[in-house]
Structures are given as C-alpha cells and as structure tokens.
Amino acid sequence: MKQFYSFSLCLSLAFGMATAATPTVAIMKTKAHAEVKSTKLSAVNSQRTVLSQKEMAPGIVKRLVRDKEGYVYADMIKNGVVSKGRQNIRPVTKAPVGATFYEGFEGHVDELDWLPEGWTEVNTPENKPTEEMCRHNINNSWAGQDTGDGYWTAITPDGRKECWIHFTYKWNYKNDAGEEISGEAASQDEWLITPEITVGAADDLYFLAEADLGSVYYFDWDAMTYSRDIIDTDLEVLITTDNGENWTTLWKLSDDVCSRMSDSEMYDAMAELNYYTYNVSLSDYRGKTVKIAFRYINDLSVGWGNSMAVDAVTVAAPMPEAFYQLPAGTLYAGVSDGLHAYTESYALIPADTEISWTAESNAYTEKNSWAFYNVASEEMNDVVEGKTVSVTYPWSQGVAYPYPVLTASNGNGTDAYSFDRDDEEKGGLFVGGKVPAIADEVVYLGNYDYQHKRLVAPHFGNYVDYCFGTCSPNTWGEGIEQIGFGELFMAPAAPLTVEDVMVTLGEFEAEDDAVLTLEIYTVDDYGTVSESPVATSSVLGKDIDGWGFYNVFFRLEQPYEMTGMTLIMVKGYDDAKVKTLAACAQSMHNDAYHNSAYMMFKMPNGALSLYPASEALQDYSSALYISLNGTFHVLKLDEEIIELSEETGSVEVTASATNAPENWWIVNKDDNDARLPLVAEGTAYDWLTVTPVTKEDGSYAVRFTASATEKQRSKTVYLSNGGAEARIRVKQAATTGINSIASDKFAVSVSGDILSVNGAAEDAVVEIYSAEGYRVYSGINNVDIAGFAKGLYIVCCDGKTAKYVK
Structure with a gap:
C-alpha cells in the first residue's frame, strides 16, 4: 500500500546506549530540488587509447596514451600492472582574501588554444599549434583546458580548469578535406608568462603543479637507476623585473623536489600524474613589478618525459586553511533499522590497524601538524607532523575516540580543523566492533553523512521520475531504461563482515509478489567489476513496510567479508509489478571526487552499461542510503x-x-x-x-x-x-616414564647423596627422568645425585616407577 508523504518527518526521540548516553533523532526528509539529466551519457569504463608504446626492460612497457577527454600523457605497465591515470584530489583552493594576484584559469570556455587575458607564451616553432591541430586535440603548448571528469583524468584542486601542456609525440590526423596530416615529435621549451604583478610587502608565490615525479630525471633501464645529471622533463619557475630582458630562476622541479627523493620513491611515482602544492619566496622582489614564467622543458633526445599542468597561481600573503577527509574506506554511523540516527557525527574504523590520514589543507599551507587521541593519557597529545600520517588505535569497545585535530600553518598564521569542528555536539571514531545500538535498534554503516548532509529522494521535478528508481519511458533518453542503482564502497582498512544490507526508500508501492534483488560485486584496483555477483539476496513486495520511509532488508545467506572495493546494486524495480520506488540519497552533494552512487542502464540495443551518477546527472556527486550491518571484528x-x-x-x-x-x-x-x-x-x-x-x-x-x-x-x-x-x-613436552606411574610403584631411599632402588638386583638398570621428560641418568643402582637440581624426578627400574622429589 502506498503512503504519500511529501512533508518532513521531524519526530525527536531520545535514546541511550550502555557505553555512551547520547541523544538521537528520527530521520527526516529534506525538501528535494530537481536534478537534471546529463547531456552526455557515456560509458564509465572509458579506456585509454594507446598511441604508441616501447618496451623499456623485460616486463616494463612505457606507453603514450590519450584519455577520453583528449589529454595525452605517458603511463607505464610494470609487470602487468598499469599505472594510475591522472589523479583526483578534492577541490579546496580558492583565491585568498586580499591576494595581490590570482589565476585559476576558470575563464576558459570552449576556446581551442586559450590563455587568460594578459598572459603570454613563448613556443618552439615545432610545437606551436594551428587551429586545425587544436580541433584534433593536438596542442603541445600551454593552454587552458577543462580538467576532466575524475576517472582517468584528474580534477584540479582549484575548480574545474587548469593550464595543461602535453609532452611531445608523433601525431597525425585527417583534415576536413580528408588529407592525412602528420608531424614529428620535437623537443619542447615552452614558456607560460604571467601579466605584470606588483609584489606586496609580505607576498610569496604559491601554485599547483601536476607532474610525474618519476619522469624528471633520465632512468637507465639497463642499470635500473636514475641518472641525476640528465634531465628528461622539467618545470622551472623564473622571474623578471625588466619585462623579460633578463630572467632569474626561482625554483626547479628537478632541483627543489626530485633531488631530495630516492630512486625507489621516484620509480614508484613513474608515469603517475599527481597534483602537488608549491610555494616560492618572493622576499627579494617585494615592492617590485615583475612577471613570472613557468617553463616546461622536454628533451626528446633523452626520453618521452610526461605532461604537466599548473593552476591556482597566486601571489599573496595568504592564511592557511586546514582540512581533511575521513580516510578512504571509513564508514559513517548511519541510519538504524528503526529509522533513527545519532545527533553526533560518528564513524567506524578497524582496531589494531594502521590508518592513514591525509591533510587536504589549502595550497598556502606550509606545515601540517596532527593531534591524535592518546588512549593511555585520554588526551589529544599524540602529535605527528606531515601531510600523510598513520595511526593505530586499540579496540574502543563501544567508546568513541575524538576525531584528530589538524593544524595548518604558514608564516602568516595557523588554522585548526577536526571533522566535527562546526558541530554543536562532538562525535568521534568507534574503533573495532560495531557502532553501538540506539536502544535495541541496529545502527547500519554507509557512505552517506546524515548528520551533515541529511536525506532526500532525488527526482526530476515531478515526483514521478526518480533518479534512483522508477521512471517513465524515455526519461533517460529514447530507448534507454534504468534497471538498477547501486553504491560503490571503497576498500576498508581491514576486512568488514557484512551480515545484511538495508536500503532506505522515500517512496514505495508494489504488488505483494514483486521481487527486488540485491547483488554484491567485487571491484579490482583498476575499477573492473566482477562478471557475476559474489552474493545475492531478494525481498518480496509484501515484506516491505513503512510510512514515509521504507527500509528494505536484504538478508545474506552467509556473511560477506568485504576486503576490497565493493559495488552493491539493487535491481528488479523495472518490473511492472513495482509501481513506485525511490531510493534515498544525501540532500547535499559531496565534492566532485566523492561520488559513490551508480546506475545500470539498458541501452536501445539491449546492452547493459554502468554509469556513475556524476555522469548520468549534471553536477551530481553523492551517496545513496544503501547501508551495511557490518562489524570490524576483533x-x-x-x-x-x-x-x-x-x-x-x-x-x-x-x-x-x-x-x-x-x-x-x-x-x-x-x-x-x-x-x-x-x-x-x-x-x-x-x-x-x-x-x-x-x-x-x-x-x-x-x-x-x-x-x-x-x-x-x-x-x-x-x-x-x-x-x-x-x-x-x-x-x-614428552612424558615418557612419567604418565605411566600407576599402582606398581616401588620404594626408593636416599642416604646422603646416594639414591637406591630398594630390592632391585645388583645388575638392574636404573633410569631417572626429569619432570620435563628428559632422561638424566641411566646406569646401575645406588645413584650419586649430588649434581641433580632440585625438583621432581621419576625413577624407573625393572618396569616399575617411583617419584622422588629432591
């Protein structure tokens, strides 16, 4: 039976728990805004197009690839393992208040070879592109571009744009007349130059750079070592006070970063494009008018190098801003099976397991310092410095430890952050076991953050077509039908035992014999979903009950041990027996990197395609209310x-x-x-x-x-x-001669240091064993025991035994 319920449930209810009395509330809906379908519904499992490749050593292949956004970069196959694509990181940077100069390249729209107003570039003739080359994604000079979608291509920490440069490669395309046009790879020395900047009294330079730190120095594949006197590709920052007549080097990626890394650190980073934040002192130029250049160098005579990008170019005296996300694989304390939630923000992590915490402080932070809870002192006095640090907690047995406090600092000040910093009531981390129950209600785990981002059933504006659930024909496109939705769970730091899965719906109406199915898939480190589910469960329509909300419980025949990434899908609502079904999601979106919601579509040709919600919907990045009854066992x-x-x-x-x-x-x-x-x-x-x-x-x-x-x-x-x-x-221990003591005992006597077996023949063999079962004597009767240690001994003679204690 369908229950229409469009207004908020706001029934407060206080519960207590044995380990920590804490208030709870009945969950409520947030007013939904209409979502918009994406105009580009494209496959999630986009592949890199291999343009060329070369075997560098046995089992090591370096490839030139183009991703689906047209970005060209180098990747590496090391013994069958493909290096990561351009890395995603959370958008955190923004122009600081009072900045003297800031450029985030967000002004780029559709231009093919765009730079912001006032910026200039100096190019080698061989790498200066034509408009036609740019239309075919061939541009080996600096240019503003979209930063990509976060799959193979990175999302810059500063908005959605960046200034990118491809490394050189041999290229070809067909022009509008159908003619084959081609060009050879050429060494690069490409300059990106800012407008004039008058440096303030306390200003320094801050910028983001995306780079492959393993491809700066030349790597000798025969010796398997880096030749640090040979540069393959480099990024240099220079400054001029005379409009470019003379340039002074301020910073080099090779000298100021890679020279401090070991060969193994650089090798591990090879062919992986990551974003890093850098700052350069401008103390010698304060009060002067300058231009700053970013010089990309790629020596083709040495190797391929790799592509780079810069972003968030800032001249300022900014304050630091501390921030971190909960570690990947951490699960929030979510909704209970009785539709209640804690008012505090809690999460669950495994016990006795090293957990890595990564600072995502802004680009102007020079130092990150962490304060962790010390169980012995019950104080926040375990202090560790570094961007990424690790900590191990013992089992908290239902008591929440405070979230760590991160302090970001630079020469201008400090800023402190904890995950519940802005909350009136402080939460924390449960370590090991389960999240404590709310009264007798089981609290489930999820990717969603109910305390901060609440709950909604996403729809397209008419409360009939739901983003995750039932839709009218052709809602997603002609002949396209959504047949499943799901949630991607990142790999936990230790195995999580899942007993059942709960899915929270905002609307539901179905016939009694309608069947909803849950499928659990494993996902490998490269995003490949297993061909068949590793566990399934189903629920009949008659077993789903509720009013305003409907919790659907999928019981597993055997507990599922989650050790890696896991995709959990719900299917069956495309059947005519299901009239209405609307799955709930967070009402506030995550940043662009942290979408975990997925959709399965049947295409017009009958093929099935899996999409992240961030591609199927515009500007969408959220988590579904698919919850786990899970335990980190101890x-x-x-x-x-x-x-x-x-x-x-x-x-x-x-x-x-x-x-x-x-x-x-x-x-x-x-x-x-x-x-x-x-x-x-x-x-x-x-x-x-x-x-x-x-x-x-x-x-x-x-x-x-x-x-x-x-x-x-x-x-x-x-x-x-x-x-x-x-x-x-x-x-x-062996018990020879000891465990056979029974009723056939005989007497032994000791006179001084001589032990005698009474009644034994003169030629009888006497054996003596220690309590540990070791034989310490074998010989004739009348044994000198002066050298024996104190303790229990077993004396054996003529098949009989006796105990003796010295």
Missing part, C-alpha cells in the same frame, strides 16, 4: 605461547573478541586456509583439541587439550572470527 588471546599442563594436558587461554568463540574457526594453513569451526565438544586439529568457552560472566576463553606424548611437539594455531585473526603457539 580477536585477541592473552597468551602467544603456551605449554600444556603436565597433570591435565590442558590449558585455558582468556580471549577478548567482538563475538563468542562458538562463532570462531581454526584457519588450517596446511589446507588452503580451510575453516574448522569451533564446536562445543571440541574441534580436533592434528594432535590438539580446541574448545570454545563462554563463561558465566560473559567472558571468553579457548581451551587447548592433548593426550600425553612420548615426544616433545608444538603446533601453531590460527583462530579467526571473521575479519580478525589470532595466532598462538601450543607446546607439549
């Missing part, structure tokens, strides 16, 4: 090495974990990591029996038991509870 044993008791052949080891040991298993490393579940009567593993123990007080333990042995032995046991693994070494 499993720790109090001991790493144990020795079984001589008397009982058993040892019990206390454990701390996120679930009971009856849910654990032994990982058999000798049998392709086969699972041996722990059972109440004990699980046989080689010569050991491993038994789960849940005590009356709710604490956990594992009991290791073995029968007596005549030889010393040991076994490493790996235990897992899904996502976490613990290892313990179990030892057992």
Whole structure:
C-alpha cells in the first residue's frame, strides 16, 4: 500500500546506549530540488587509447596514451600492472582574501588554444599549434583546458580548469578535406608568462603543479637507476623585473623536489600524474613589478618525459586553511533499522590497524601538524607532523575516540580543523566492533553523512521520475531504461563482515509478489567489476513496510567479508509489478571526487552499461542510503605461547573478541586456509583439541587439550572470527616414564647423596627422568645425585616407577 508523504518527518526521540548516553533523532526528509539529466551519457569504463608504446626492460612497457577527454600523457605497465591515470584530489583552493594576484584559469570556455587575458607564451616553432591541430586535440603548448571528469583524468584542486601542456609525440590526423596530416615529435621549451604583478610587502608565490615525479630525471633501464645529471622533463619557475630582458630562476622541479627523493620513491611515482602544492619566496622582489614564467622543458633526445599542468597561481600573503577527509574506506554511523540516527557525527574504523590520514589543507599551507587521541593519557597529545600520517588505535569497545585535530600553518598564521569542528555536539571514531545500538535498534554503516548532509529522494521535478528508481519511458533518453542503482564502497582498512544490507526508500508501492534483488560485486584496483555477483539476496513486495520511509532488508545467506572495493546494486524495480520506488540519497552533494552512487542502464540495443551518477546527472556527486550491518571484528588471546599442563594436558587461554568463540574457526594453513569451526565438544586439529568457552560472566576463553606424548611437539594455531585473526603457539613436552606411574610403584631411599632402588638386583638398570621428560641418568643402582637440581624426578627400574622429589 502506498503512503504519500511529501512533508518532513521531524519526530525527536531520545535514546541511550550502555557505553555512551547520547541523544538521537528520527530521520527526516529534506525538501528535494530537481536534478537534471546529463547531456552526455557515456560509458564509465572509458579506456585509454594507446598511441604508441616501447618496451623499456623485460616486463616494463612505457606507453603514450590519450584519455577520453583528449589529454595525452605517458603511463607505464610494470609487470602487468598499469599505472594510475591522472589523479583526483578534492577541490579546496580558492583565491585568498586580499591576494595581490590570482589565476585559476576558470575563464576558459570552449576556446581551442586559450590563455587568460594578459598572459603570454613563448613556443618552439615545432610545437606551436594551428587551429586545425587544436580541433584534433593536438596542442603541445600551454593552454587552458577543462580538467576532466575524475576517472582517468584528474580534477584540479582549484575548480574545474587548469593550464595543461602535453609532452611531445608523433601525431597525425585527417583534415576536413580528408588529407592525412602528420608531424614529428620535437623537443619542447615552452614558456607560460604571467601579466605584470606588483609584489606586496609580505607576498610569496604559491601554485599547483601536476607532474610525474618519476619522469624528471633520465632512468637507465639497463642499470635500473636514475641518472641525476640528465634531465628528461622539467618545470622551472623564473622571474623578471625588466619585462623579460633578463630572467632569474626561482625554483626547479628537478632541483627543489626530485633531488631530495630516492630512486625507489621516484620509480614508484613513474608515469603517475599527481597534483602537488608549491610555494616560492618572493622576499627579494617585494615592492617590485615583475612577471613570472613557468617553463616546461622536454628533451626528446633523452626520453618521452610526461605532461604537466599548473593552476591556482597566486601571489599573496595568504592564511592557511586546514582540512581533511575521513580516510578512504571509513564508514559513517548511519541510519538504524528503526529509522533513527545519532545527533553526533560518528564513524567506524578497524582496531589494531594502521590508518592513514591525509591533510587536504589549502595550497598556502606550509606545515601540517596532527593531534591524535592518546588512549593511555585520554588526551589529544599524540602529535605527528606531515601531510600523510598513520595511526593505530586499540579496540574502543563501544567508546568513541575524538576525531584528530589538524593544524595548518604558514608564516602568516595557523588554522585548526577536526571533522566535527562546526558541530554543536562532538562525535568521534568507534574503533573495532560495531557502532553501538540506539536502544535495541541496529545502527547500519554507509557512505552517506546524515548528520551533515541529511536525506532526500532525488527526482526530476515531478515526483514521478526518480533518479534512483522508477521512471517513465524515455526519461533517460529514447530507448534507454534504468534497471538498477547501486553504491560503490571503497576498500576498508581491514576486512568488514557484512551480515545484511538495508536500503532506505522515500517512496514505495508494489504488488505483494514483486521481487527486488540485491547483488554484491567485487571491484579490482583498476575499477573492473566482477562478471557475476559474489552474493545475492531478494525481498518480496509484501515484506516491505513503512510510512514515509521504507527500509528494505536484504538478508545474506552467509556473511560477506568485504576486503576490497565493493559495488552493491539493487535491481528488479523495472518490473511492472513495482509501481513506485525511490531510493534515498544525501540532500547535499559531496565534492566532485566523492561520488559513490551508480546506475545500470539498458541501452536501445539491449546492452547493459554502468554509469556513475556524476555522469548520468549534471553536477551530481553523492551517496545513496544503501547501508551495511557490518562489524570490524576483533580477536585477541592473552597468551602467544603456551605449554600444556603436565597433570591435565590442558590449558585455558582468556580471549577478548567482538563475538563468542562458538562463532570462531581454526584457519588450517596446511589446507588452503580451510575453516574448522569451533564446536562445543571440541574441534580436533592434528594432535590438539580446541574448545570454545563462554563463561558465566560473559567472558571468553579457548581451551587447548592433548593426550600425553612420548615426544616433545608444538603446533601453531590460527583462530579467526571473521575479519580478525589470532595466532598462538601450543607446546607439549614428552612424558615418557612419567604418565605411566600407576599402582606398581616401588620404594626408593636416599642416604646422603646416594639414591637406591630398594630390592632391585645388583645388575638392574636404573633410569631417572626429569619432570620435563628428559632422561638424566641411566646406569646401575645406588645413584650419586649430588649434581641433580632440585625438583621432581621419576625413577624407573625393572618396569616399575617411583617419584622422588629432591
């Protein structure tokens, strides 16, 4: 039955939790604005076009490629692994208040060879393009361009435009008359020059540069080392006070950046275009009128080099601005199964796992300093400096640790930021386990940020055609039909165990026997989606209930262990039995890099195409309310090495974990990591029996038991509870002559330092063993034991045994 509900639900409800009393609210809708369909619905899995390639060494191929936006750059295949495309980073830079000079190249529209007003360039004749060349994406000089879509091509940290230069290559095209036009690669020495700038009293130069740091110096593929006296490609910054009659070098990428890197650091960065922020002192030029040049050098006699870009060219005395995103793979505490949410902003990360945090402070920041929560002192006094730092937290057992505080600084001041800085109520990080329940309601995890960005069911303006759900025929284009929507989850820092998936809908009406299907796909590091789902689930229309909101629960037959990128798709609403279905998303968009919503379309020819929402919709970058009932499991044993008791052949080891040991298993490393579940009567593993123990007080333990042995032995046991693994070494000493003590004992006597077996024949052989099972004597009766250490001994003679304690 359909429930129309177009106004906001705003029912406040206070709940408490055992670990941290905190207010919660019923989730509510935000008024939706109409989304707009993109005019270019193009395939997400765009490929690089290989223009040429060369084998540099066995297993190493360098390629000249063009991406779908027409950008030309070099990539590398290293032993079958293709280097990343031009890297995305969050748009954060903007003109600082009071800047003397700023250029972000945002004025570029459709021009083929455009520079901002007042900018000039000096080109080598061989690389100066014609208008016809530019129409065919051939321009080896500086030019303002769109920065790309964030797939293979980078999104500049400053808006959507940048000033880009292709590295030289052999090119060809057919002109309008159908004639073949071609040109040879030529060395480049291309200058990009600013207008005149009068430098202020405290001004310095700041700029962004996109570069391949592994292609600056020449790399000797025979010696597998860099020749640092040979430059392949370089970026130089120069300044003039006499309108270009004389130029002075201020900075060089080779000298000021790459010279400080090791060969291995540069090799790892080879053929990967990344953005970096740089600043150069202008202290000698303050009060003077200058021009600044960016000089791109590519020596064809050395190698190919790679393309570059500059952006956000700034002369100012700006303040720093601190900012960071939660680490990739971190999940927000989302909506509960009862449609409530915390008022604070919480997230979940794994315990005992190194988590990397990256500062995304503005381009004017000279130093980043992090303050992390110290569990022992309960203070924010773990201070680390650097753009990217790592920290490991122990299991918080339902208590939230504060978010880190990042302080950005330069010569003009400082700025501090934490993820919940602007929130009235502070949240934090739950480490390990699950997000604590709201009363008895399970809190799910998601990519969406409900606390800051709320919830909406995106539509096209008529509340009939939904962006993620049902649509009228031809809404997306003639013959194009949306048959699925989904959410891309980045790889978590440690395995996340997912028990079920919840999808929150804003509208729903369907027949009772309508079937909605959930499909879970793995995604590799290069964005390739698995051909078939690794897990599926389905729900009937009659099992979906709600009023205003509808939570759809997809129960998994077996928990899904998320170890890498994962795409979760919902399908089935294209069936006529589903009248209306509208999936919810954040009401506020993320930055352009952080779209996680996807759509599956059936094209007019019947082919299926997967699109990010950022391509199917205009200016869209958001997250869907597809939520995971997930746990970062923890499993720790109090001991790493144990020795079984001589008397009982058993040892019990206390454990701390996120679930009971009856849910654990032994990982058999000798049998392709086969699972041996722990059972109440004990699980046989080689010569050991491993038994789960849940005590009356709710604490956990594992009991290791073995029968007596005549030889010393040991076994490493790996235990897992899904996502976490613990290892313990179990030892057992030989008990030859010890465990056979029975009713046939005989007497021994000691006089001084002489031990005698009473009644033994004079030629009888006497053997004496230590408590550890080692034989310490074998010979005739009347044994001199003066040299024996204190302890328990077993005396054997004529098939009989006796204990003796010295």
